[in-house]
Structure formats: structure tokens, C-alpha cells
Amino acid sequence: MKDKNMAIALGVALLFIGASLYFANVQTQTDKTGGGTKAAKAYVDVPLRDSPVLGKDDAKVTIVEFADFQCPPCATFQFGAGAAIFDQYIKKGLAKLVHKHFPLLGEESFAAAYASECANEQGKFWQYHDYLFDQQTKAAGENSGTFSASNLANYAEQVGLNKDLFTLCLDSEKYKDRIARDVQDGKDAGVTGTPTIFINGKKIEGGAMLTQYQQQIDDLLKK
Secondary structure, eight states: OHHHHHHHHHHHHHHHHHHHHHHHHHHHHHHHHTOGGGOOOSSOOOOOTTOOEESOTTOSEEEEEEEOTTOHHHHHHHHTHHHHHIIIIITTTSEEEEEEEOOOSOHHHHHHHHHHHHHHHTTOHHHHHHHHHHHHTTOSSTTSSTTOHHHHHHHHHHTTOOHHHHHHHHHHTTTHHHHHHHHHHHHHTTOOSSSEEEETTEEEETTOOHHHHHHHHHHHHHO
8 A cells, every 4th residue: 555655646746747847848938939928029119210211201101121231132122122112102102111220241331321321411311322222233242342432422422412521421430329229229129130121010021022011011001
């Protein structure tokens, strides 16, 4: 009888230990995948601050793009899905695009970001933005001189900016803190690569098909 009682007690103890380990493992996996009280937010409130905006301020859909001017997938978005979104939604006042800097690819990525903000000072951010991506498609590679200080100043002249004022701005690196702030905003929002798009706070990472963007925008417009 004693042996039987001991066996029962041992079985209960093992069952209790097993259950404890199971629930501990479930909690660990839940935390890792973002469940429970540590659940990752399905939508992220990305601070817009004073970032450049293309489109109507009161548009129902806000598209935030974290981008690097040296990033080839960013250029692909710019001339592909981004261009289609502009024609279908932004031009019609249904959506607006907010640019946030997330330079990843080296010194010239930062230089181009600073330069674009200097262009913004003169009211031509988007013209300069488009010109930079156009130049990137012709570049020999990353950090190969396409976005050197002299080239950036020449590009400014090409889009109608005051070259002297632009050069003073660029040489001062006056927007260094603003770019760093954008990078931190991106990290806080879970950005790890470019382009990363947030549509009313919902993240779509680079390489998505146009239809994926359209579906999400259309669903928001129906609400």
C-alpha cells in the first residue's frame, strides 16, 4: 500500500511539474510572438512632426514612407507603386504621403537626406526628392559619388533652387538632428529596412505589390 501511495504521489507531482513547465513555455512563446499583455500593436502611431507632406492635409488616408535615397527598392517604389498611388489617390485628395528619412547605406545616404531638407527650405522638397531617385537609378553603386556635395549642389540648381543658399545649408549640416530624429522614430515604429510604409499606421515592408497597397487604402476609404 505504501508503495502504491508513493507511486500516486509521485505521479501527481510529475503531473504538476509538467503542467507548470507547459504553461511557463506557453507564456514564453506568447511573449516572444507578442501575445498577452506584451502584444505588439497592429497599428503604429508614427509621429509626423514637420515632415514633408505631398497631398491634402485633410486626406482620409495617411501614407508614411521611411526611405533612403540610395536604396534601390525605394526607387522601385517611387517609380512603380508610389507613382500609381500618387495618380490614383494623392492627386484626387484621397491620400497624402509623408516622407521620413531612414538612411541606412552610408555617408551619401545621410548627405542626400540633409540635402533634401535644404531643398525643402526653398519649397522644392518633392522636386528634389524625385530628382535624387532618378539620379540613383543611374548610379554606379552605393557611395560611389552620385550624392557627393558637389553633385547634390548641381542637382539643386537643376530643379531651380538657389545654389548658394542650398550649399550654405548643406555645408552646415543644420538638419542632422532632424534626420537622427526620423531614424529614431523609425526604430521606435519597428522599421528595420527601407522602404517601410505605414498606411494609417499599418506597416507594409518593402517589396509589396501595388495591389496590396490599393487594397489597404481602398478598405480605409470605405470606412
